[in-house]
Amino acid sequence: MLDPSRGRAATITSPASATVFTMVLTQGPVSRVEIARRTGLSSAAVTKAARPFIDAGYLFEMAATERTGPGAGRPASPLAIHPDREFFVGVKITDDDLIGVVTDLRAQVVEEAHRSLSARTPEHVVAELKALADELLGRAPGYRERCHSLGLAISGDVDKSTGLVRYSPFLRWHEVPLGELARAATGLTVTVENDVKALTVAEHWFGEGVGASSFALVTVGLGIGCAVVVDDRLVAGARGVAGEIGHVPVGGDSPPCHCGGHGCVEAIAGTPAVVAAARAALGDETLTLDGAMAAARSGSPAAMAVFARAGEAIGRAMAAMANLIGPERIIVSGDMPGLAAYELFEDQLRAAFTQQAFGAAADCRLILRPSPFEQWARGAAAVAIQTLFTLQER
Amino acid sequence: MLDPSRGRAATITSPASATVFTMVLTQGPVSRVEIARRTGLSSAAVTKAARPFIDAGYLFEMAATERTGPGAGRPASPLAIHPDREFFVGVKITDDDLIGVVTDLRAQVVEEAHRSLSARTPEHVVAELKALADELLGRAPGYRERCHSLGLAISGDVDKSTGLVRYSPFLRWHEVPLGELARAATGLTVTVENDVKALTVAEHWFGEGVGASSFALVTVGLGIGCAVVVDDRLVAGARGVAGEIGHVPVGGDSPPCHCGGHGCVEAIAGTPAVVAAARAALGDETLTLDGAMAAARSGSPAAMAVFARAGEAIGRAMAAMANLIGPERIIVSGDMPGLAAYELFEDQLRAAFTQQAFGAAADCRLILRPSPFEQWARGAAAVAIQTLFTLQER
Numbered sequence: 001m002l003d004p005s006r007g008r009a010a011t012i013t014s015p016a017s018a019t020v021f022t023m024v025l026t027q028g029p030v031s032r033v034e035i036a037r038r039t040g041l042s043s044a045a046v047t048k049a050a051r052p053f054i055d056a057g058y059l060f061e062m063a064a065t066e067r068t069g070p071g072a073g074r075p076a077s078p079l080a081i082h083p084d085r086e087f088f089v090g091v092k093i094t095d096d097d098l099i100g101v102v103t104d105l106r107a108q109v110v111e112e113a114h115r116s117l118s119a120r121t122p123e124h125v126v127a128e129l130k131a132l133a134d135e136l137l138g139r140a141p142g143y144r145e146r147c148h149s150l151g152l153a154i155s156g157d158v159d160k161s162t163g164l165v166r167y168s169p170f171l172r173w174h175e176v177p178l179g180e181l182a183r184a185a186t187g188l189t190v191t192v193e194n195d196v197k198a199l200t201v202a203e204h205w206f207g208e209g210v211g212a213s214s215f216a217l218v219t220v221g222l223g224i225g226c227a228v229v230v231d232d233r234l235v236a237g238a239r240g241v242a243g244e245i246g247h248v249p250v251g252g253d254s255p256p257c258h259c260g261g262h263g264c265v266e267a268i269a270g271t272p273a274v275v276a277a278a279r280a281a282l283g284d285e286t287l288t289l290d291g292a293m294a295a296a297r298s299g300s301p302a303a304m305a306v307f308a309r310a311g312e313a314i315g316r317a318m319a320a321m322a323n324l325i326g327p328e329r330i331i332v333s334g335d336m337p338g339l340a341a342y343e344l345f346e347d348q349l350r351a352a353f354t355q356q357a358f359g360a361a362a363d364c365r366l367i368l369r370p371s372p373f374e375q376w377a378r379g380a381a382a383v384a385i386q387t388l389f390t391l392q393e394r
Numbered sequence: 395m396l397d398p399s400r401g402r403a404a405t406i407t408s409p410a411s412a413t414v415f416t417m418v419l420t421q422g423p424v425s426r427v428e429i430a431r432r433t434g435l436s437s438a439a440v441t442k443a444a445r446p447f448i449d450a451g452y453l454f455e456m457a458a459t460e461r462t463g464p465g466a467g468r469p470a471s472p473l474a475i476h477p478d479r480e481f482f483v484g485v486k487i488t489d490d491d492l493i494g495v496v497t498d499l500r501a502q503v504v505e506e507a508h509r510s511l512s513a514r515t516p517e518h519v520v521a522e523l524k525a526l527a528d529e530l531l532g533r534a535p536g537y538r539e540r541c542h543s544l545g546l547a548i549s550g551d552v553d554k555s556t557g558l559v560r561y562s563p564f565l566r567w568h569e570v571p572l573g574e575l576a577r578a579a580t581g582l583t584v585t586v587e588n589d590v591k592a593l594t595v596a597e598h599w600f601g602e603g604v605g606a607s608s609f610a611l612v613t614v615g616l617g618i619g620c621a622v623v624v625d626d627r628l629v630a631g632a633r634g635v636a637g638e639i640g641h642v643p644v645g646g647d648s649p650p651c652h653c654g655g656h657g658c659v660e661a662i663a664g665t666p667a668v669v670a671a672a673r674a675a676l677g678d679e680t681l682t683l684d685g686a687m688a689a690a691r692s693g694s695p696a697a698m699a700v701f702a703r704a705g706e707a708i709g710r711a712m713a714a715m716a717n718l719i720g721p722e723r724i725i726v727s728g729d730m731p732g733l734a735a736y737e738l739f740e741d742q743l744r745a746a747f748t749q750q751a752f753g754a755a756a757d758c759r760l761i762l763r764p765s766p767f768e769q770w771a772r773g774a775a776a777v778a779i780q781t782l783f784t785l786q787e788r
Binding site for chain 1: 409551606620625629630631632633634635638639643644645646653655656657713716723749750751754755
């Protein structure tokens with residue numbers, strides 16, 4: 001059906017072309033009349049913007065099936081997307097493995113693969129990245145021809161505009177030009193983003209965020225992370241710092257946090273803090289998180305109290321965020337092993353949120369659900385998709 | 395110079411007309427070429443958008459004085475504003491008086507007046523509002539002819555779109571249609587806004603916020619308030635709740651707060667909490683805020699500690715906000731009597747902010763300055779100006 005020999009679509013060239021394509025991608029099928037209504041563009045502008053994407057095989061006109069509203073004189077032919085017109089590789093980089101996916105244009109995962117890391121040097125990680133991408137793109141004919149973009153998600157301080165990893169604590173990287181290295185190795189266009197932001201982009205364009213003017217995503221794991229979308233834009237922070245919910249001081253004067261502050265939610269509810277508290281509470285210096293969860297599930301009041309305190313701290317920090325920003329909904333997610341403990345603190349989290357949220361902020365919908373690493377890799381692919389179809393600032 | 399018999403400008407009719415007029419109003423004088431460059435509009439669109447405002451006497455072309463850049467073939471004639479083409483009345487409503495101002499188009503205060511309230515009923519307040527507006531507009535010829543808008547700023551939960559005061563704790567108002575009542579009494583177009591948001595609008599269009607893509611304003615007084623501008627828009631909250639920095643739980647488990655939460659900064663650093671703490675610390679149940687400040691200034695360690703704790707709580711809550719949102723700068727302001735105590739807690743506020751801010755968020759500029767009630771009234775006028783020149787959502 002598709003002719004892969006066709007050129008790629010003309011890149012996004014105007015705000016109108018970004019708006020129209022994005023609307024069909026994230027909310028389609030949708031008629032031109034409806035696009036014009038929602039965006040305020042003229043019908044002619046919608047048609048002009050859609051044309052290059054139709055010519056290049058990204059969009060197509062569905063058969064006319066319905067009239068839209070009393071004023072419409074002609075039947076509407078909704079615009080829809082060919083999801084397999086282009087593929088994207090997304091990789092989540094952790095401190096000991098790479099989790100990779102191939103997705104289609106709608107960020108649906110069509111392939112998955114993992115590789116363990118035997119070292120944390122940028123050279124080794126990039127070599128494994130190339131091997132992983134080759135493995136993924138070799139799995140079916142057409143992937144390689146229709147894939148030009150690689151998205152990478154990594155925890156830490158990332159400059160997305162240049163692909164520079166300024167600081168990644170778990171990998172112990174400083175100033176690593178990951179985007180450049182990965183581009184040279186793979187030949188793909190590379191986008192690098194902070195992993196929490198990447199997960200948020202996937203929700204924003206392809207998940208719970210669709211149709212919400214604002215939402216927040218909170219991740220629970222080694223750290224407590226957060227990213228916020230307001231007025232349909234990811235809040236970036238004037239100095240690159242935003243969404244640092246982990247350092248909301250909900251604990252009063254204690255405990256001290258690695259950030260230099262005190263009482264931070266991360267110092268109470270991050271995995272290392274939970275394990276340390278459980279070891280102290282149970283008098284077992286070798287206890288693991290799994291052991292602490294097992295103790296709590298078997299009814300140990302001391303172990304249960306540790307998880308309860310973590311849930312309360314997270315709920316209070318989320319309430320502070322909701323009080324300040326007022327998101328329509330909050331998605332609470334996390335990586336392994338943080339997410340496995342949900343059942344042990346969900347009640348306390350919800351209760352603390354409700355108690356500390358101000359007025360109508362307490363009505364904010366909380367959606368708790370795990371995000372295995374494949375979801376983070378999908379987030380990386382979503383960032384590559386979003387980058388390709390967003391008008392880049394000059 | 396101006397002909398007051400001319401009609402008012404055609405109201406804002408398109409995004410382009412709002413963009414162009416607002417840019418000249420808040421950043422002018424500015425040439426058409428520069429407007430086109432900054433907004434992405436074509437030169438023709440800029441000229442078309444400016445025309446009705448020139449015809450109606452709001453904008454004028456300055457004499458050509460300079461060439462703008464190497465590519466410009468013709469000298470630039472910057473567009474500038476006639477600030478006295480229209481006037482606005484702004485009123486801050488407190489629980490015992492009305493503070494009113496007249497401003498020009500640029501929100502420069504040209505008149506001020508006060509009226510005491512002998513009752514807090516909506517009827518009495520509206521009657522005094524009318525008397526105050528009459529007094530202000532009668533002070534100079536031309537005010538009345540060129541003033542069509544009244545802005546009101548009031549603490550509490552306000553629905554700006556309808557002018558309804560849902561709840562104002564200090565006035566003990568519930569569901570008061572203040573906008574309607576004031577319009578009927580004065581004959582002016584009335585806009586009602588929460589007072590902290592009004593002060594923020596004045597900063598956004600005519601103060602520290604000009605040129606900043608994001609900033610926050612924090613007010614210290616009876617309560618601890620906040621409003622945040624991100625990507626040039628006031629964050630409103632999906633349920634009308636946003637900027638509630640007063641209920642960031644910086645104090646851990648205590649003290650309890652009137653909101654139902656605990657450890658809230660407002661329960662530590664709001665004026666009533668400070669007075670209560672000073673009374674307890676000094677063993678004087680009749681102590682006033684003035685008395686507590688006098689004791690601290692005369693070196694009483696117990697009194698000094700009360701203000702130090704308030705400053706620390708505010709600084710920690712501001713850091714939580716900066717960590718989450720990353721504003722370019724934060725303006726710390728307040729009403730009487732909160733602002734009078736600044737010197738007693740500014741050091742602690744700054745130190746706590748720096749300690750709790752995460753990474754580069756600590757570099758956020760803090761601007762501490764008082765806002766006497768006239769500034770809040772000016773904010774109300776700024777809201778009226780902004781409402782008049784913003785394209786209203788359909």
